[in-house]
Amino acid sequence: MDDDMPDRLSNTKIAAQQVELAVGRLDSLSTLPCVGAKLFSRLRQGQFSSSSIIDIIESDPALTAGTLSLVGRRGLIRPGGKFSLQQALDKLSLHEVRDIALSVKIMPVFETGDDVAGYSIQSRKGLMLHSLAVACCAKEIAEIASPQIDSQLAYCAGLLHDIGKFALQEAMPKSFIRIVEEAESAEQSSCVIEQEHLGCDHAVIGKHLAQRWRLPNLIALAIWLHHSEVVAISEKMPEANIAAVVQLADSMSRELNIGSAGSFDTPGPKEPIAEYLGIQIEQLQEIRHSLPAALGKKSGVLGLDLPDNVTEYCQSAHAVAARFARQQAELSDENRRLQSASSHLDFAADFLLDVSPSAAVIDIAENFAARWQKFYQTGTVCLYLAPSNGLETL
Secondary structure, eight states: OOOSOOOTTSOHHHHHHHHHHHHHTOSSOEEOHHHHHHHHHHHHSSSOOGGGTHHHHTTOHHHHHHHHHHHHHTTOSOTTSOOOHHHHHHTSOHHHHHHHHHHOEEOOOOOTTSSHHHHHHHHHHHHHHHHHHHHHHHHHHHHHSSSOOOHHHHHHHHHHTTHHHHHHHHHOHHHHHHHHHHHHHHTOOHHHHHHHHHSSOHHHHHHHHHHHTTOOHHHHHHHHHTTSOHHHHHHHOGGGHHHHHHHHHHHHHHHTTOSOOSOOSOOOOSHHHHHHTTOOHHHHHHHHHHHHHHHHHHHHHHTTTSOOOHHHHHHHHHHHHHHHHHHHHHHHHHHHHHHHHHHHHHHHHHHHHHOOTTOOHHHHHHHHHHHHHHHHTOSOOOOOOOOTTSOOOO
16 A cells, blocks of 8 residues: 555545555554663563563553553453553463563664655654653543542553554554644644544544554543543543543643654643643642653663664564573473373383283283383393292293
8 A cells, every 4th residue: 555645635535444444454563672672681681570571561552552452352451440550461371471572563773765764763752752751641640630540540541542643653654754744834733634634533543443452441532532622521421531631641741842742733721621630730730840750760661761772672682582592492302301201101101001910920021021112112122020039031
């Protein structure tokens, strides 16, 4: 499929169908090489467990989405219960957690003929920083909202609120670049430009992905509604409160100019949402002041504060592959040893089960010799019997 932006005069319904087709091919999101390097570095160290990589998983949209998708497909998230990504991971087997880490896709760095790959890496870094800022803000807002909202669920909703943009960037990178450039030039929201050219926006795309990937319903709701009139909607549908939290967090992140959301319109007023959530403006100021420290910790875990060292990622990937190759060789050797031991036990069991208590010693010996010769494919078998009344040779 040609990735160029659909013509402005084309039917928006056709454009939306093209987007749905392109995005529909995605079964997961990609992450940055620096995140892959951090992740593989952890996999190389000591005893592997879910707790050894939880801080990376919960800071990265691709890994968080992949984890929640697997847990959702397995039916391990209890509706209405307290949400915890760590507890969700603990419900998975160790090899499933390792598969999540090893199967994550890494964004391509080099692309011959244009600068799309280089732009995409920098753009993805900006979008990830924005998502992390929204997540951290959403968690703090949820904790002081009245009534209180599940802060861990709000955090994940904030982290994943723009997965529609992540998907557009991966499925239609050239169109995504042009949309961002036009939004910046016109000082518009990306939603407006997306609707104009694609016949849909990233919020709707994100909702469809969340549903298809079996993400928690409230997270899908927040993704869908975070650009809507959340106060009016929440008054009629209280479960949409989480979307109000995410929209407020999104507005605060954009005001602070953290990362790059791809929208260049003026963020909406915070006061109506804050009032609806029972939050004082002074409390929001405290969240603003504490955000840089929380964000710095999260971005440091992912390596977003460092140059995107592709060499480090490649070295880490090679080291992990080498380690697993060694482990595979050791497991193969152990498997062969156990198979050999098992065959000996099978021989002994079959022989003993066939021995009659009334059989003569010489008959038992002949039975044993015949079985040994057949089982181990040997030549002539010699047995030496030592009866209790002295040594005799058979």
